[in-house]
Amino acid sequence: xxxxxxxQGFRSLDxxxxxxxxxATPALAARLGGHxxxxxxxxxGDGNLNFVYxxxxxxGSVVVKQALPYIRxxxxxxxxxxxRAYFEASAxxxxxxxxxxxxxxxxxxxxxxxxxxxxxxxxxxxxxxKGLIAGIEYPLLAEHMADYMxxxxxxxxxxxxxxxxxxKGVAQYCENAEMCRLTEQVVFSDxxxxxxxxxxxxxxxxxxxxxxxxxxxxxxxxxxxxxRFIERAQALVHGDLHTGSIMVTTDSxxxxxxxxAFYGPMGFDIGAFLGNLILAYFSQDxxxxxxxxxxxxxxxILKTIEDSWNLFHKKFxxxxxxxxxxxxxxxxxxxxxxSELLSLAQKKYMTSLFHDSLGFGAAKMIRRIVGxxxxxxxxxxxxxxxxxxxxxxxxxxxxxxxxxxxxxESIEQVIVHVQSFSQD
Amino acid sequence: xxxxxxxQGFRSLDxxxxxxxxxATPALAARLGGHxxxxxxxxxGDGNLNFVYxxxxxxGSVVVKQALPYIRxxxxxxxxxxxRAYFEASAxxxxxxxxxxxxxxxxxxxxxxxxxxxxxxxxxxxxxxKGLIAGIEYPLLAEHMADYMxxxxxxxxxxxxxxxxxxKGVAQYCENAEMCRLTEQVVFSDxxxxxxxxxxxxxxxxxxxxxxxxxxxxxxxxxxxxxRFIERAQALVHGDLHTGSIMVTTDSxxxxxxxxAFYGPMGFDIGAFLGNLILAYFSQDxxxxxxxxxxxxxxxILKTIEDSWNLFHKKFxxxxxxxxxxxxxxxxxxxxxxSELLSLAQKKYMTSLFHDSLGFGAAKMIRRIVGxxxxxxxxxxxxxxxxxxxxxxxxxxxxxxxxxxxxxESIEQVIVHVQSFSQD
Numbered sequence: 095x096x097x098x099x100x101x102q103g104f105r106s107l108d109x110x111x112x113x114x115x116x117x118a119t120p121a122l123a124a125r126l127g128g129h130x131x132x133x134x135x136x137x138x139g140d141g142n143l144n145f146v147y148x149x150x151x152x153x154g155s156v157v158v159k160q161a162l163p164y165i166r167x168x169x170x171x172x173x174x175x176x177x178r179a180y181f182e183a184s185a186x187x188x189x190x191x192x193x194x195x196x197x198x199x200x201x202x203x204x205x206x207x208x209x210x211x212x213x214x215x216x217x218x219x220x221x222x223x224k225g226l227i228a229g230i231e232y233p234l235l236a237e238h239m240a241d242y243m244x245x246x247x248x249x250x251x252x253x254x255x256x257x258x259x260x261x262k263g264v265a266q267y268c269e270n271a272e273m274c275r276l277t278e279q280v281v282f283s284d285x286x287x288x289x290x291x292x293x294x295x296x297x298x299x300x301x302x303x304x305x306x307x308x309x310x311x312x313x314x315x316x317x318x319x320x321x322r323f324i325e326r327a328q329a330l331v332h333g334d335l336h337t338g339s340i341m342v343t344t345d346s347x348x349x350x351x352x353x354x355a356f357y358g359p360m361g362f363d364i365g366a367f368l369g370n371l372i373l374a375y376f377s378q379d380x381x382x383x384x385x386x387x388x389x390x391x392x393x394x395i396l397k398t399i400e401d402s403w404n405l406f407h408k409k410f411x412x413x414x415x416x417x418x419x420x421x422x423x424x425x426x427x428x429x430x431x432x433s434e435l436l437s438l439a440q441k442k443y444m445t446s447l448f449h450d451s452l453g454f455g456a457a458k459m460i461r462r463i464v465g466x467x468x469x470x471x472x473x474x475x476x477x478x479x480x481x482x483x484x485x486x487x488x489x490x491x492x493x494x495x496x497x498x499x500x501x502x503e504s505i506e507q508v509i510v511h512v513q514s515f516s517q518d
Numbered sequence: 519x520x521x522x523x524x525x526q527g528f529r530s531l532d533x534x535x536x537x538x539x540x541x542a543t544p545a546l547a548a549r550l551g552g553h554x555x556x557x558x559x560x561x562x563g564d565g566n567l568n569f570v571y572x573x574x575x576x577x578g579s580v581v582v583k584q585a586l587p588y589i590r591x592x593x594x595x596x597x598x599x600x601x602r603a604y605f606e607a608s609a610x611x612x613x614x615x616x617x618x619x620x621x622x623x624x625x626x627x628x629x630x631x632x633x634x635x636x637x638x639x640x641x642x643x644x645x646x647x648k649g650l651i652a653g654i655e656y657p658l659l660a661e662h663m664a665d666y667m668x669x670x671x672x673x674x675x676x677x678x679x680x681x682x683x684x685x686k687g688v689a690q691y692c693e694n695a696e697m698c699r700l701t702e703q704v705v706f707s708d709x710x711x712x713x714x715x716x717x718x719x720x721x722x723x724x725x726x727x728x729x730x731x732x733x734x735x736x737x738x739x740x741x742x743x744x745x746r747f748i749e750r751a752q753a754l755v756h757g758d759l760h761t762g763s764i765m766v767t768t769d770s771x772x773x774x775x776x777x778x779a780f781y782g783p784m785g786f787d788i789g790a791f792l793g794n795l796i797l798a799y800f801s802q803d804x805x806x807x808x809x810x811x812x813x814x815x816x817x818x819i820l821k822t823i824e825d826s827w828n829l830f831h832k833k834f835x836x837x838x839x840x841x842x843x844x845x846x847x848x849x850x851x852x853x854x855x856x857s858e859l860l861s862l863a864q865k866k867y868m869t870s871l872f873h874d875s876l877g878f879g880a881a882k883m884i885r886r887i888v889g890x891x892x893x894x895x896x897x898x899x900x901x902x903x904x905x906x907x908x909x910x911x912x913x914x915x916x917x918x919x920x921x922x923x924x925x926x927e928s929i930e931q932v933i934v935h936v937q938s939f940s941q942d
Contacts, residue, residue: 252745252748252749256699257695257698257699257702257748258695258696258699260748261692261693261695261698262692262695264688264689264692264751265688265689265692265693268685268686268688268689268692269685269689271681271682271685271686272682274681274685275680275681275682275847278681278847283850283853286853287850287852287853287855288852289852310858310859310862313853313854313859313863314859314862314863314866317848317849317853317854317863317866318866320848321676321752321848324676324681324684324847324848325676325750325751325752326749326750326751327688327749327750327751328749423699423702423748424741424744424745424748425741426707426711428711428712428713429707429710429711429737429741430737430741431711434734435734435737435738438734438738439737439738439741442738442741442742
């Protein structure tokens with residue numbers, strides 16, 4: 095730990111010093127019912143980005159998450175600002191205030207220590223990605239995620255807020271530039287060039303990865319999305335809304351880890367979620383066995399994609415209609431003063447958002463196959479040849495969506511298109 | 519003056535206190551050669567927004583501009599933050615550093631006093647709008663404005679800067695939200711609704727103004743542009759680049775008054791300049807007399823519009839090519855790694871910028887005819903019927919450009935289109 099950082103009041107905690115910290119912090123101690131003498135502590139962070147401790151007493155529980163001043167990637171060390179904890183806490187609090195059903199409560203935040211104390215999302219919650227690999231259906235997932243996305247995006251956009259408030263938020267999250275740059279690099283740049291940390295299921299996908307790097311049409315599209323990602327402050331987005339940032343049971347859906355949050359294009363969140371569901375879809379053939387051919391599960395995933403968009407669309411437009419006479423400055427009531435015109439404006443807005451979501455979703459798919467960070471959906475397929483086959487279908491599908499996204503008029507058309515890349 | 523403001527160190531100056539201020543301010547005193555005992559002071563502000571003093575000694579000159587905490591509009595008082603002086607000074611300094619030939623030098627800035635000391639742009643410089651009304655040709659205007667726009671926009675965009683630096687700038691200018699909101703209101707909202715301060719050449723244009731307020735297609739387009747204006751932080755734009763913000767001689771072009779500066783869409787500046795030239799074009803018939811039918815001058819204006827865009831396009835792409843291996847993060851060299859691909863990317867970028875410019879330019883035209891603030895080009899046509907006839911042609915032209923902007927492939931096509939609305 096650098097001396098300068100210690101001077102700013104930061105020290106990285108271990109289990110012993112964590113107990114001392116909790117004892118000195120009423121907001122955390124209270125959550126444990128004040129029973130602090132026999133705490134059970136379990137470190138569950140993946141060790142790469144953050145320390146994550148589950149702390150339990152006989153009267154309660156908390157999760158304590160502390161950011162470290164680096165991330166570790168592919169065996170190398172990569173410095174990364176601890177300030178991401180501040181943006182994670184801020185986004186959890188903002189989004190939690192808008193959608194408390196699907197965002198864990200923050201009990202305590204210590205900026206100097208880069209430390210968040212928050213709700214322990216108890217078993218049987220598991221990471222959605224693991225549930226998708228296991229073939230578990232979540233009947234409320236689409237409904238819950240549509241609710242989360244509609245509320246967090248609508249209420250942080252100009253459809254609901256004044257320009258003044260909007261620009262305050264934009265300025266605040268501009269400081270999270272380092273995290274944004276990481277996304278720019280790993281999503282919009284590295285997969286399209288020969289980058290040090292890129293990898294793919296070699297040798298099977300070597301030519302596919304090379305084809306991505308040589309695809310001029312794809313590079314023109316990704317440039318447009320990259321600029322939009324950086325320049326367009328449409329709403330406070332989660333910034334990393336893949337299936338590893340969602341914890342689920344059949345009854346509950348909890349969105350975690352918004353450390354990449356910033357004011358960006360709404361489609362980046364929607365696309366991340368839908369794109370990762372499509373990756374899960376294409377990975378299923380690699381998980382099929384004699385006991386379960388996964389065909390029914392693939393259909394459930396497709397249905398979830400369809401429902402997620404359609405429910406999001408409905409909920410978002412419902413919020414718009416409900417708040418059309420509020421403080422939002424994008425569509426003033428005296429101008430958009432009849433229901434036909436407002437309906438046309440909404441249709442135009444949602445179509446543009448749909449195409450954005452498809453573009454960003456496809457970009458997120460591509461980077462998971464030929465970029466630095468892969469997904470367990472595919473990684474857990476042991477047979478490399480089989481894995482490559484699944485990945486190639488997903489990659490080809492993503493490329494075609496990225497290039498042709500403006501031609502899709504409904505999510506149903508996208509589903510048909512996705513299915514056309516499946517071996518079924 | 520409110521007590522709170524005085525406490526913050528602000529006091530509005532008059533001629534006597536200005537002399538005291540200059541004597542106590544070395545950066546200003548030096549520009550007057552230290553000869554401070556026989557200063558000539560002339561107040562030339564329009565009295566609505568700011569005090570502007572020209573201060574001369576026998577050894578030099580300065581302009582001292584002080585922002586007041588309000589603007590006066592249509593006989594009413596409208597509070598307006600003095601902090602606009604900070605953004606004006608910041609933008610003058612930033613743009614001046616990028617394009618010193620066309621931006622007046624700032625000698626001194628006093629934030630508490632909202633006071634800028636800057637170069638006196640001496641006669642025979644006049645406001646371009648007045649030159650256009652007088653029918654004066656400025657052979658270097660297109661070249662100079664293309665140079666100004668290319669440099670200020672390119673060098674403050676992601677084509678030249680890292681995301682980190684870009685987001686710092688965005689955050690800084692988010693604070694200029696009050697000025698942005700004023701633009702949103704007067705350009706993108708009020709002309710499309712029944713707003714208190716709207717006016718038009720009545721009764722001649724009453725039905726035309728009403729038609730604007732009832733034009734659903736127009737309202738859908740203006741909504742898109744309004745959102746882009748607020749959300750898209752593409753470059754540090756001047757924010758008010760009409761022909762009243764430009765001082766000219768036949769040899770010199772100086773851009774002043776960037777108090778609306780913020781990170782916004784480049785097309786807003788380019789459109790403001792081109793749109794105001796088109797307004798000047800349509801006003802010429804109202805200034806024609808037996809001595810001068812203005813036909814040749816109208817052709818010169820059209821040629822200036824054509825040259826401004828084409829020269830801007832060339833200079834901007836030249837800068838891009840020159841700096842393509844620099845720090846700009848939008849198009850990384852290892853991705854856009856062959857000249858054919860880079861050329862395609864540039865073509866796509868410039869086409870989008872062209873359509874943005876046409877849209878914003880048309881919006882700026884419309885608001886000058888049916889909104890609050892009109893232009894002297896038309897206002898100085900005494901015969902209301904003749905004025906209305908000129909304005910109607912401009913309005914109809916602007917509406918058609920706003921709706922059909924994406925169909926134009928070159929500025930020459932736009933010129934032909936503009937001419938088709940002329941009575942010649």
